[in-house]
Amino acid sequence: MKVAVVPGDGIGEEVVPVAEAALRRLHPEWDYFPVEVGYGRWKRCGAAIGAEELRALREADAVLFGAVTTPPDPDYRSVIVMLRKDLGLYANLRPVRGPGVDLTIVRENTEGLYSGIEWELPGSACTLRVVTEVGSRRIARFAAARAKGRRLTIGTKANVLKSDALFRRCAVEEAEAAGVEWEEKYIDALCLDVLMHPAHYAVVVTTNIFGDILSDAAASLVGGLGLLPSANIGDDHALFEPVHGSAPDIAGKGIANPVAALRSAAMLLDHAGDREGAAAVEAAVENTLGAGMKTPDLGGSATTVAFGEAVLERLG
Amino acid sequence: MKVAVVPGDGIGEEVVPVAEAALRRLHPEWDYFPVEVGYGRWKRCGAAIGAEELRALREADAVLFGAVTTPPDPDYRSVIVMLRKDLGLYANLRPVRGPGVDLTIVRENTEGLYSGIEWELPGSACTLRVVTEVGSRRIARFAAARAKGRRLTIGTKANVLKSDALFRRCAVEEAEAAGVEWEEKYIDALCLDVLMHPAHYAVVVTTNIFGDILSDAAASLVGGLGLLPSANIGDDHALFEPVHGSAPDIAGKGIANPVAALRSAAMLLDHAGDREGAAAVEAAVENTLGAGMKTPDLGGSATTVAFGEAVLERLG
Ligand SMILES: CC(C)[C@H](C(=O)O)[C@@H](O)C(=O)O
Ligand SMILES: CC(C)[C@H](C(=O)O)[C@@H](O)C(=O)O
Numbered sequence: 001m002k003v004a005v006v007p008g009d010g011i012g013e014e015v016v017p018v019a020e021a022a023l024r025r026l027h028p029e030w031d032y033f034p035v036e037v038g039y040g041r042w043k044r045c046g047a048a049i050g051a052e053e054l055r056a057l058r059e060a061d062a063v064l065f066g067a068v069t070t071p072p073d074p075d076y077r078s079v080i081v082m083l084r085k086d087l088g089l090y091a092n093l094r095p096v097r098g099p100g101v102d103l104t105i106v107r108e109n110t111e112g113l114y115s116g117i118e119w120e121l122p123g124s125a126c127t128l129r130v131v132t133e134v135g136s137r138r139i140a141r142f143a144a145a146r147a148k149g150r151r152l153t154i155g156t157k158a159n160v161l162k163s164d165a166l167f168r169r170c171a172v173e174e175a176e177a178a179g180v181e182w183e184e185k186y187i188d189a190l191c192l193d194v195l196m197h198p199a200h201y202a203v204v205v206t207t208n209i210f211g212d213i214l215s216d217a218a219a220s221l222v223g224g225l226g227l228l229p230s231a232n233i234g235d236d237h238a239l240f241e242p243v244h245g246s247a248p249d250i251a252g253k254g255i256a257n258p259v260a261a262l263r264s265a266a267m268l269l270d271h272a273g274d275r276e277g278a279a280a281v282e283a284a285v286e287n288t289l290g291a292g293m294k295t296p297d298l299g300g301s302a303t304t305v306a307f308g309e310a311v312l313e314r315l316g
Numbered sequence: 317m318k319v320a321v322v323p324g325d326g327i328g329e330e331v332v333p334v335a336e337a338a339l340r341r342l343h344p345e346w347d348y349f350p351v352e353v354g355y356g357r358w359k360r361c362g363a364a365i366g367a368e369e370l371r372a373l374r375e376a377d378a379v380l381f382g383a384v385t386t387p388p389d390p391d392y393r394s395v396i397v398m399l400r401k402d403l404g405l406y407a408n409l410r411p412v413r414g415p416g417v418d419l420t421i422v423r424e425n426t427e428g429l430y431s432g433i434e435w436e437l438p439g440s441a442c443t444l445r446v447v448t449e450v451g452s453r454r455i456a457r458f459a460a461a462r463a464k465g466r467r468l469t470i471g472t473k474a475n476v477l478k479s480d481a482l483f484r485r486c487a488v489e490e491a492e493a494a495g496v497e498w499e500e501k502y503i504d505a506l507c508l509d510v511l512m513h514p515a516h517y518a519v520v521v522t523t524n525i526f527g528d529i530l531s532d533a534a535a536s537l538v539g540g541l542g543l544l545p546s547a548n549i550g551d552d553h554a555l556f557e558p559v560h561g562s563a564p565d566i567a568g569k570g571i572a573n574p575v576a577a578l579r580s581a582a583m584l585l586d587h588a589g590d591r592e593g594a595a596a597v598e599a600a601v602e603n604t605l606g607a608g609m610k611t612p613d614l615g616g617s618a619t620t621v622a623f624g625e626a627v628l629e630r631l632g
Pocket of ligand 1: 243504
């Protein structure tokens with residue numbers, strides 16, 4: 001396995017080394033190589049990512065990603081949005097787990113409002129929301145496969161948006177074809193109901209920005225973003241990152257919570273076929289938290305490094 | 317005052333009479349007239365609203381609105397979306413109040429993803445997200461005026477969407493011009509933070525569909541949609557409606573919660589300049605709930621009518 005390691009900016013630089021250490025502990029034989037991407041690189045050389053970095057990421061079997069800062073500069077395009085498209089990572093998988101919650105959000109990751117087709121006129125600005133049949137069927141099949149034996153919920157705003165009427169139709173047809181039990185909800189009502197009745201939900205499939213918002217809202221069920229991992233999956237590439245951002249406000253203090261990055265590493269292991277390794281990382285994180293070691297965001301006083309060491313110890 | 321009364325579909329037909337009765341109790345001198353709009357009319361005559369109904373609504377000083385059903389029929393266009401545009405109701409005001417929460421969401425109500433500019437091609441469907449400078453400044457001024465002395469939060473996805481970069485710029489400039497304390501958050505992070513730290517928020521201004529989703533998510537802070545009123549305000553017209561929908565699942569059972577409709581009536585009174593009347597309706601609702609009378613959604617067994625009568629009694 002060739003694993004590209006991208007700390008990125010802010011707390012990405014603190015939590016990714018912890019996750020990388022866990023991977024190295026379990027798979028010293030894999031090939032790890034660092035790739036510099038993000039706002040830091042942009043400040044240094046005027047581009048958040050270069051051709052060489054892109055090539056390196058394309059050559060990797062998996063990318064372990066931290067977080068990138070997106071400055072309010074209108075000329076700056078988000079690297080992660082670009083990478084998801086460039087690497088064809090069409091499925092953004094966001095598991096939300098905690099007491100009474102075992103939900104996986106499957107977010108379409110390459111189209112919708114993130115089409116990048118935008119223009120400005122004097123006095124107005126437009127963004128094109130693009131939904132394709134190919135893209136919709138692809139993500140719906142992906143979600144239906146994960147929902148086998150459980151319920152698939154389709155989230156759209158098909159009562160208002162013609163683009164979502166297409167997404168809805170494709171998702172329903174693919175769910176039927178896969179023989180999966182499905183239901184549909186409007187995305188506004190769905191955000192509310194996931195918060196009120198989380199236990200009802202197993203797998204939710206939705207379009208790009210709705211998945212973005214829903215996963216943050218659902219994070220409130222498990223104490224915020226600090227603990228949530230994600231996987232960006234395509235046919236040829238895969239990238240694993242915490243749902244949280246670069247958190248400039250706490251960056252550099254050594255207190256960032258590495259759990260989301262560790263769990264992202266577990267998703268990477270699972271993707272690489274090492275179920276056992278994935279379970280071991282999950283268990284080590286669980287037991288470390290269970291033993292009362294917590295970073296400040298969870299009310300504890302552990303540092304990022306101390307938490308990471310405790311997890312590594314448990315990995316043996 | 318000329319008040320158009322639109323029960324609409326489903327539980328709209330049950331809760332609007334309660335709200336109308338409260339208005340009539342306080343203002344028997346006003347002119348009330350019923351207007352038929354919605355899915356029921358569509359089934360009867362093939363159109364959810366006709367020219368005559370539209371004229372009646374345009375002539376009203378205020379509209380008391382229930383809810384309309386939007387069937388999954390791709391030929392059906394949502395009446396309420398159409399009315400918001402047709403009557404120029406650019407500001408959708410959604411107060412969310414409860415213990416530790418006193419938040420007003422100001423949702424832009426006429427553009428964004430609700431532009432209605434959509435098209436289908438073989439294999440794809442597009443919706444144009446339109447943000448104009450005129451529309452953005454107008455809603456930002458409206459929100460800034462409501463935020464005087466409190467904090468205005470601007471919710472966008474300006475890190476990804478050029479259309480939101482425009483909205484953001486206009487909102488920031490109008491907040492500055494109004495001398496209001498402001499901050500900005502990305503809409504995903506904002507949905508989460510409103511849930512985690514509701515007390516921090518006073519007035520939030522955001523674009524159309526983000527406001528739609530945020531208000532449903534925030535409803536979870538106060539037990540769901542059953543209690544939330546809204547006002548759709550324009551320069552020449554105003555329409556007041558519960559945030560909840562027509563709820564076909566419980567319609568016709570006489571158990572719908574009329575609180576959101578009653579509170580919408582209170583917003584109508586306030587808009588008409590009768591602050592005292594508005595406060596009286598609010599207090600009557602509060603006291604009825606406080607006395608333990610509750611519809612089944614809140615765990616009680618009161619009927620819609622019984623709850624309404626208890627409120628009317630308190631209005632004297
Ligand atoms: C940083 C931003 C571009 C990104 C997104 O909108 O996808 C983030 O919110 C996420 O959820 O990964
Ligand atoms: C029914 C639907 C068109 C409407 C909307 O999206 O605005 C509703 O969700 C609302 O919030 O009033």
